[in-house]
Every structure is written in C-alpha cells, then in structure tokens.
Amino acid sequence: xxxSPTGRIVPDRLASPxxxxxxxxxxxxxxxxxxxxxxxxxxxxxxxxxxxxxDATFNFTEKAMIALAMALLIISGEIDLSVASIVALASxxxxxxxxxxxxxxxxxxxxxxxxxxxGAFNGxxxxxxxxxxxxxxxxxxxxxxxxxxxxxxxTAFTGYPASFGWFGQGYVVWVITVELAIFALLAVIYGIVxxxxxxxxxxxxxxxxxxxxxFSGVRVGRVKFIxxxxxxxxxxxxxxxxxxRLGSTRPSIGAGMELEVVTVVVxxxxxxxxxxxxIPGVVIAALVMxxxxxxLGLLNVPGIVMSIVIGVLLIGVIALPRIWQKARAWKx
Amino acid sequence: xxxxxxxxxxxxGVTKTFPGVKALDGVRLELHAGEVTALIGENxxxxxxxxxxxxxxxxxxxxxxTIDGRPVRFPTAQAAADAGVTAIHQETVLFDELSVAENxxxxxxxxxxxxxxxxxxxxxxxxxxxxxxxxxxxxxxRLKDLSIASRHLVAIARALSIDARVVIMxxxxxxxxxxxxxxxxxxxxxxxxxxxxxxxxxxxxxEIFRIADRFTVFRDGQFVGAGRMAEIDEAALVRMMVGRSVxxxxxxRAAKVGDEVLRVQGYCHPTEFDDITxxxxxxxxxxxxxxxxxxxxxxxxxxxxxxxxxKGVTRIDGTIRTIRSPxxxxxxxxxxxxxxxxxxxxxxxxxxxxxxxxxxxxxxxxAGFTRMANEFALAREYTRRLDxxxxxxxxxxGTLSGGNQQKVVIAKWLAVKPRVIILDEPTKGIDxxxxxxxxxxxxELAAEGLxxxxxxxxxxxxxxxxxxxxxxxxxxxxxxxxxxxxxxxTLVRYAAGIGRAA
Numbered sequence: 001x002x003x004s005p006t007g008r009i010v011p012d013r014l015a016s017p018x019x020x021x022x023x024x025x026x027x028x029x030x031x032x033x034x035x036x037x038x039x040x041x042x043x044x045x046x047x048x049x050x051x052x053x054x055d056a057t058f059n060f061t062e063k064a065m066i067a068l069a070m071a072l073l074i075i076s077g078e079i080d081l082s083v084a085s086i087v088a089l090a091s092x093x094x095x096x097x098x099x100x101x102x103x104x105x106x107x108x109x110x111x112x113x114x115x116x117x118x119g120a121f122n123g124x125x126x127x128x129x130x131x132x133x134x135x136x137x138x139x140x141x142x143x144x145x146x147x148x149x150x151x152x153x154x155t156a157f158t159g160y161p162a163s164f165g166w167f168g169q170g171y172v173v174w175v176i177t178v179e180l181a182i183f184a185l186l187a188v189i190y191g192i193v194x195x196x197x198x199x200x201x202x203x204x205x206x207x208x209x210x211x212x213x214x215f216s217g218v219r220v221g222r223v224k225f226i227x228x229x230x231x232x233x234x235x236x237x238x239x240x241x242x243x244x245r246l247g248s249t250r251p252s253i254g255a256g257m258e259l260e261v262v263t264v265v266v267x268x269x270x271x272x273x274x275x276x277x278x279i280p281g282v283v284i285a286a287l288v289m290x291x292x293x294x295x296l297g298l299l300n301v302p303g304i305v306m307s308i309v310i311g312v313l314l315i316g317v318i319a320l321p322r323i324w325q326k327a328r329a330w331k332x
Numbered sequence: 333x334x335x336x337x338x339x340x341x342x343x344x345g346v347t348k349t350f351p352g353v354k355a356l357d358g359v360r361l362e363l364h365a366g367e368v369t370a371l372i373g374e375n376x377x378x379x380x381x382x383x384x385x386x387x388x389x390x391x392x393x394x395x396x397x398t399i400d401g402r403p404v405r406f407p408t409a410q411a412a413a414d415a416g417v418t419a420i421h422q423e424t425v426l427f428d429e430l431s432v433a434e435n436x437x438x439x440x441x442x443x444x445x446x447x448x449x450x451x452x453x454x455x456x457x458x459x460x461x462x463x464x465x466x467x468x469x470x471x472x473x474r475l476k477d478l479s480i481a482s483r484h485l486v487a488i489a490r491a492l493s494i495d496a497r498v499v500i501m502x503x504x505x506x507x508x509x510x511x512x513x514x515x516x517x518x519x520x521x522x523x524x525x526x527x528x529x530x531x532x533x534x535x536x537x538x539e540i541f542r543i544a545d546r547f548t549v550f551r552d553g554q555f556v557g558a559g560r561m562a563e564i565d566e567a568a569l570v571r572m573m574v575g576r577s578v579x580x581x582x583x584x585r586a587a588k589v590g591d592e593v594l595r596v597q598g599y600c601h602p603t604e605f606d607d608i609t610x611x612x613x614x615x616x617x618x619x620x621x622x623x624x625x626x627x628x629x630x631x632x633x634x635x636x637x638x639x640x641x642x643k644g645v646t647r648i649d650g651t652i653r654t655i656r657s658p659x660x661x662x663x664x665x666x667x668x669x670x671x672x673x674x675x676x677x678x679x680x681x682x683x684x685x686x687x688x689x690x691x692x693x694x695x696x697x698x699a700g701f702t703r704m705a706n707e708f709a710l711a712r713e714y715t716r717r718l719d720x721x722x723x724x725x726x727x728x729x730g731t732l733s734g735g736n737q738q739k740v741v742i743a744k745w746l747a748v749k750p751r752v753i754i755l756d757e758p759t760k761g762i763d764x765x766x767x768x769x770x771x772x773x774x775x776e777l778a779a780e781g782l783x784x785x786x787x788x789x790x791x792x793x794x795x796x797x798x799x800x801x802x803x804x805x806x807x808x809x810x811x812x813x814x815x816x817x818x819x820x821x822t823l824v825r826y827a828a829g830i831g832r833a834a
Contacts, residue, residue, distance in 0.1 A: 209678075
C-alpha cells in the first residue's frame with residue numbers, strides 16, 4: 001500500500017494530556033473538595049482528628065462502591081434505579097441465611113449472589129426485551145423492596161455473627177476502615193477497566209452511539225448486561241457492608257440511596273445522557289459529598305437542611321458551566 | 333464595503349473558528365429579492381456553517397450581517413426567525429404526533445383570548461398556505477400519516493408561515509423523487525415571484541443551472557467568487573469549487589480479477605429479500621444497482637450479521653462462515669461502510685483515533701488493555717492515506733465536515749484489513765471533488781486485491797466503476813450484467829421490471 005503523496009500530517013494531539021487534565025472537570029471538583037476540607041477544618045476543631053475523619057468515610061463508602069458501577073452503566077447509556085432496593089433484598093436474604101444458622105462466609109456470598117441475580121434480572125429485561133432501563137428499574141425498585149417488606153413486615157433481623165461485623169466495623173490498619181480499603185481497591189480496578197481496556201472503550205462507544213458501536217463490532221447488549229451484573233454485585237457488596245455496620249436488617253434499609261448514588265455520579269461529571277465521564281471524577285465527587293455531609297453534621301445541621309444543601313450543590317455545580325457558556329455567548 | 337443595490341441580506345467578512353479549524357474565513361454572501369442565489373462548494377467549504385449562522389445556531393467570531401443595509405445579530409434561532417430568515421433543512425425537524433397545522437405553526441400559532449391558540453384560525457391559515465403551494469393535504473392530518481414527500485411540503489409550508497424575506501434551502505431535493513423535484517422548482521418560482529430572497533444549497537449541478545439566478549462559491553472556508561449563472565458554465569464553476577480542473581472521468585483501472593473470495597448462496601429473509609446468490613472475486617468491484625427499496629441495504633446488513641437471514645450460506649475462500657454479528661463479520665474479513673454516516677458510521681462525540689481503532693482494538697491492544705501509542709499509529713496510517721483534514725487526531729469526529737467524517741469511517745474499515753469491503757452509497761451527498769477521490773480510492777483498493785461491493789443508485793457511478801453489476805428488484809436478483817450488456821437502458825429496465833419479456 002502506498003501512502004498518498006498529498007497526505008497531510010495531522011498531529012496526534014491538539015493539547016498535551018497534562019494541560020487537558022488541568023482544565024478538566026475533575027480538577028475543578030478537586031478544588032471544590034479542597035475548599036470544603038479547609039472550610040470544615042476552620043468550622044470545627046474536631047474535624048482534623050484522624051479518627052473523626054475515619055468516621056466521616058462511612059458517609060460515602062457504601063454509596064461510592066455502587067457509584068463506581070453506576071458510572072459505567074450511565075456512561076453506557078443505561079441507568080439502574082433499583083440499587084437501594086437490591087441492598088434491601090440482599091440484606092433480607094442474608095438475614096434469612098443467618099437465621100438458618102449459616103456462618104459469615106455463606107452470609108456474605110448470599111448477599112453478593114442476591115445482588116448478581118437482581119442485576120441479571122434487570123439486565124435481561126433491558127438487553128433481551130429492549131425495554132428502557134429507567135422504566136424497568138423503577139419497576140424492580142418497588143419489586144425488590146416489596147419482597148423485603150413481605151418477608152420482614154415490621155420486624156427486623158438482628159443477631160448477626162460477630163465475625164460478620166468485620167466488613168462494616170473493622171479496620172485494616174490504624175484508621176483505615178475495611179470499607180474504605182475495599183472502595184479504594186475497587187476504584188483503582190474500575191478506573192483501569194473504564195480507561196485502559198477494550199471493554200471500557202466499548203462502554204463509551206455504546207453510550208455515544210449504540211448503532212455505530214454495534215456496526216463496529218462492539219457487542220453492545222453484552223457490554224450493557226455485564227454492567228447491570230456489576231451494578232447488582234456492587235449493590236450486594238454495599239448491602240454486606242451496610243448490614244454489617246448496622247448489625248441488623250430492616251426492610252427500609254438503604255432507602256433513598258439510589259438518588260444519592262446518581263447524584264455522586266452526575267456530580268462526578270458523568271453525562272446523564274451517556275457517553276462521557278470518568279472514574280477519578282466520580283471518586284472525587286464521592287469525597288465532596290462525604291465531606292459536605294460530615295462537615296454539616298459537625299455543625300449540628302439537621303438532616304433536612306443537609307439534603308437541601310446537597311440538592312443546591314448538585315444543581316449549582318452542574319449549572320455553573322452552562323451559565324458561564326451562555327454569558328459568554330450573549331456577550332458576543 | 334459597497335454592496336450591490338437591492339441586496340436584502342448581506343454577509344461581509346464573516347469568520348467562524350472551531351477548535352483548530354477555521355470554518356469560515358472572512359466570507360461574503362449577498363442575497364437579492366426575487367432571486368435565487370446558489371451557494372456552491374465542496375464538503376467542508378463552509379456552507380453548513382453559513383446556514384447555521386444565518387439561523388442563529390452559531391455566532392460568528394467576526395464580520396457583519398446586514399438586512400436592508402442595517403446590521404443585525406441572531407443570538408438565537410428565534411431572533412433569526414423574527415428578522416424574517418427561515419430555513420428548510422436537509423432533514424427538517426417535524427413532529428410525528430402533531431397535526432399538519434400544528435407543525436406549521438409550532439411556536440407562532442395565531443392567538444385568541446387569554447393567549448390560547450386560536451385553532452380555527454390556525455387551520456384556516458394552514459389550509460391557505462398549503463393550497464398556495466399546491467399541496468392537497470388536510471391540515472388536521474397527523475404528520476405520521478403522511479408520505480415523505482408530503483412531509484417535505486409541510487416543512488416548506490412551515491417556512492412560508494413565518495412571513496420570511498429570506499428562505500434558505502439546504503439540499504432540499506436530497507430525499508425527493510423526480511416529480512417532487514419538479515414541484516419544488518415550481519414552488520421556488522412562486523417564492524421568487526413573491527419577492528423573497530432565496531439561498532439554495534445543492535450538490536447537483538443540473539438543479540443549480542435550472543433554478544439559480546446567481547452563484548457564490550466557497551472553498552475551504554473562503555469566498556472564491558460570485559456572479560450571475562447566465563455568465564458561467566459548469567466547467568468554470570467546478571474549477572472555482574475545487575481550485576483545479578476535475579476531469580469527471582471514472583478512474584477505473586483494469587484490475588486483475590483473481591480467485592473467488594466470497595460466495596453467497598440462497599440468502600432469504602421473510603420480508604426484505606429472497607434467494608440472493610452470487611460470487612465475488614479478488615480485485616473485483618461488484619456493483620449492486622436497484623431502485624430505493626429494492627432490498628440492497630437490508631441484504632448487505634444481513635451479510636454482516638445485523639439482520640438475521642432465514643436461510644442462506646456464506647463461504648469465504650470456500651469455507652462456510654456463519655456470520656450472526658458485525659463482530660463475526662469483522663473476524664471473517666467482511667466490512668460494511670453504511671449509507672447513514674451520522675447514525676451507523678461515525679461516533680461523533682469520540683475522538684478520530686478512537687473511531688478508527690474501534691473495530692481493530694484486538695490488534696492495537698495487549699491482553700484486553702488498550703495501547704494508546706499503537707492506536708495513534710494505526711489512525712495516523714489510515715487517515716493520512718485518505719488525506720483527512722483535521723486539527724488533530726484526538727479531536728472529536730463531530731467537529732469535522734461531512735466529507736471528512738466519511739473519510740474517518742472508511743479509514744476505520746480499511747484499518748481492519750478486510751478481504752471484502754461493502755460500500756453503501758459511498759458518494760451520496762458529497763461533492764464532485766470528494767466523489768472523484770472516493771472513486772480513485774476504490775479503484776486503488778481493488779488493484780491491491782481487495783474485493784469491493786458497491787451499492788449505488790447512480791447509473792454513471794455503477795457503469796463507471798463496476799466490473800460486474802447485479803440488479804435487484806423487490807428483494808430479488810433481477811439480472812447480472814457485465815460487458816456489453818451493461819448499459820443505462822438495461823439497468824433501468826431490469827430495475828423497474830420492464831426487461832422481463834426481452
């Protein structure tokens with residue numbers, strides 16, 4: 001094959017990767033995180049205490065685990081609103097195992113397995129039957145939690161074995177909790193999967209243009225099914241951690257968590273329409289959320305006000321770049 | 333600047349820059365009352381950008397727009413409409429679930445008391461406008477119940493309902509049949525008689541010479557020339573467009589046709605096609621001709637595993653290959669460049685190099701992990717071969733012009749190193765200069781031993797490029813033609829089913 005003699009030389013990159021990274025959404029979020037950190041340390045003398053900071057991580061680790069998988073799912077153009085209900089169903093299933101006298105390993109496997117099954121159920125409905133994921137998962141959101149309510153009524157499972165407490169109450173070293181360590185490990189794995197593998201490229205392609213992706217040999221249905229499985233699995237894992245931390249299962253466990261998970265993902269710069277976003281962004285967004293709730297908690301701000309602050313934060317951070325663009329367009 | 337007397341709308345020194353690309357560089361354009369001005373240029377010359385600036389979608393970075401000599405600005409689409417500029421796009425956005433009248437008056441419906449829509453007035457005015465353009469359509473009909481041609485008339489009625497002084501027609505005939513095109517010409521004449529200034533964008537020269545009074549030529553975002561149609565001929569216009577003279581001869585080389593590569597036997601589908609059987613040899617260009625709806629695209633897509641055939645066998649080099657997904661087709665060495673570039677071809681919001689490497693990731697990666705350096709190398713090799721014009725390989729495909737997007741899509745499929753490449757209407761909607769480049773390239777590929785299937789509805793292209801032609805009609809092979817049998821008359825007769833008795 002001969003190269004065309006008229007072939008122009010097109011450079012690989014317009015800007016260096018470093019200068020791109022500096023101008024990115026992730027850098028802006030990191031600045032916000034640092035600002036909140038500094039503000040918190042001025043607002044309360046207890047904030048900088050290592051054990052306090054360690055406690056603060058419980059505000060986000062469980063949600064953030066789900067957010068990692070949810071980020072990939074939303075980038076691929078789908079969504080799973082049933083995650084909090086999967087947490088409840090998995091927790092209920094674990095409670096049943098515990099009552100039947102099984103030990104910690106079986107309980108944990110049940111939690112993860114329940115998550116996988118729920119994820120597979122969502123995934124099959126979406127990828128096999130071609131139903132819109134938002135409708136499917138609103139349905140399974142009621143379905144999964146409904147089963148928990150039928151099993152538990154207004155009672156609760158308590159009396160988990162002591163060794164089960166390790167997941168939600170244990171420490172790896174010093175102030176580093178087991179949950180934080182699991183999350184950090186997962187964040188690295190998800191980051192590599194999304195940004196450094198062929199599978200991750202397929203996730204972006206599927207979210208940007210599923211038809212063209214399919215024409216290009218990306219197995220779009222399979223990619224999305226795997227992502228539903230992962231989201232289910234992460235919900236199961238979050239359920240293990242949360243149940244272990246609380247030491248009990250009520251049917252209302254984790255209620256409303258799905259919105260906080262989606263908030264973290266969107267705050268992290270993932271387009272809700274699919275196609276763009278990054279794992280570093282989601283990780284920093286989880287930190288921001290954790291710092292804000294913890295800081296407000298230290299200041300004794302009531303929960304209702306906290307949810308207002310988080311709502312305003314989300315809308316503000318999403319709207320500001322748009323407002324800035326519009327203002328610049330109008331000036332011209 | 334001095335402007336011709338009577339220019340309704342004038343652009344002067346208008347500049348628009350996108351990251352790394354100067355889409356418009358100080359262009360001029362004048363539109364006159366009661367006259368049609370054709371805007372001519374290759375893909376990427378800046379025509380679409382001008383339309384977007386005139387309709388308030390893009391803001392120019394510099395230069396002036398004047399209406400009747402007074403400077404104006406269009407910060408929004410509404411502002412452009414208010415100033416009397418309206419556009420009929422290549423694919424006008426209409427709403428299936430709304431009635432014809434609602435589509436026509438969406439956003440500017442006549443109002444009754446309390447700001448409610450005056451339905452009766454709306455229906456009456458819609459009927460008047462439709463009658464005025466000779467369209468017999470009931471304004472109460474749901475849009476989804478209309479044919480493509482009737483929808484087009486609705487789009488035109490909508491443009492007229494905004495009491496426009498300037499009407500922009502961006503490739504209005506692309507989806508129309510010959511009779512519909514004639515009707516459109518009559519309509520344009522009516523608009524001229526009403527004193528409207530019309531900007532007409534088209535790639536078809538016969539059309540331009542038929543209806544335009546004036547022309548303006550852009551090349552690579554710059555103004556090249558303007559004048560009256562009566563004072564110029566086709567060859568001179570082409571020279572202005574491409575900056576060189578293009579001999580409109582198909583560069584088909586006599587390629588050595590080698591061994592059989594692909595054999596398709598008895599491909600059937602319940603509704604789309606029936607009993608398709610043919611062979612394809614190394615270095616051969618096989619044309620697929622037929623009327624729109626003959627089932628050619630559907631058949632090609634089943635060949636690469638997108639639609640599942642009910643029956644049929646594919647052999648490559650004599651071995652049976654079952655292809656049930658595009659991924660398997662790529663493995664088997666068959667690739668398909670779709671007709672619908674924006675939807676099925678390119679992923680517009682992803683970088684050029686990632687588009688190119690998407691089906692080849694198995695080769696550029698190691699153990700499933702991507703290798704950026706390999707990806708850039710592969711993308712560089714193939715985009716360079718196709719003379720891609722872009723700011724950088726990490727720019728999104730969406731920032732490129734239509735012709736360059738097509739180059740990215742073709743580069744993507746060549747990078748797979750296929751045995752068989754299927755090109756579905758490869759030159760549809762692209763200008764003469766790019767067309768010649770695509771033909772040249774196709775010829776080169778065949779000479780290198782690639783087998784090419786070319787689906788085309790353009791007789792000159794089919795005749796000029798193919799070694800052999802299969803004519804499809806209503807999902808079946810109507811004829812296989814080569815050599816002396818291959819004439820425009822035989823093609824048309826078999827495609828339309830007239831040749832049966834002969």
